[in-house]
Amino acid sequence: MSGDLLYSSHNSEKCWLTYWIKKRKFSFVGCLLQAYFLHALGAAECYILTIMAYDRYLAICKPLQYSSIMVTRLYVSLVVACVIGGFISPVMEAILIISLLPYCGPQIIFE
Numbered sequence: 001m002s003g004d005l006l007y008s009s010h011n012s013e014k015c016w017l018t019y020w021i022k023k024r025k026f027s028f029v030g031c032l033l034q035a036y037f038l039h040a041l042g043a044a045e046c047y048i049l050t051i052m053a054y055d056r057y058l059a060i061c062k063p064l065q066y067s068s069i070m071v072t073r074l075y076v077s078l079v080v081a082c083v084i085g086g087f088i089s090p091v092m093e094a095i096l097i098i099s100l101l102p103y104c105g106p107q108i109i110f111e
Contacts, residue, residue: 039090044082
């Protein structure tokens with residue numbers, strides 16, 4: 001729930017600041033960070049949905065062994081792995097954007 005809330009609302013704060021403050025400039029680093037968090041939170045949410053599907057698979061297909069397989073320690077380790085994996089997966093994308101794409105001028109993106 002909180003991952004979905006973060007994923008859907010992290011772009012809105014920049015939109016509200018732009019609307020209320022009338023600041024039309026958005027720095028390159030700010031744009032890169034916003035894209036990174038968008039992809040990181042999206043990837044983490046996809047990983048968590050995969051774990052939820054696995055949980056339901058075990059509950060339906062192996063109901064007698066479910067309680068011995070899905071213990072609290074496994075739940076915690078799977079959620080931590082999802083969050084860490086979600087924040088690691090877009091790092092290569094950010095590195096490629098910084099190193100391969102040419103940028104010129106004051107590195108200000110106008111909205």
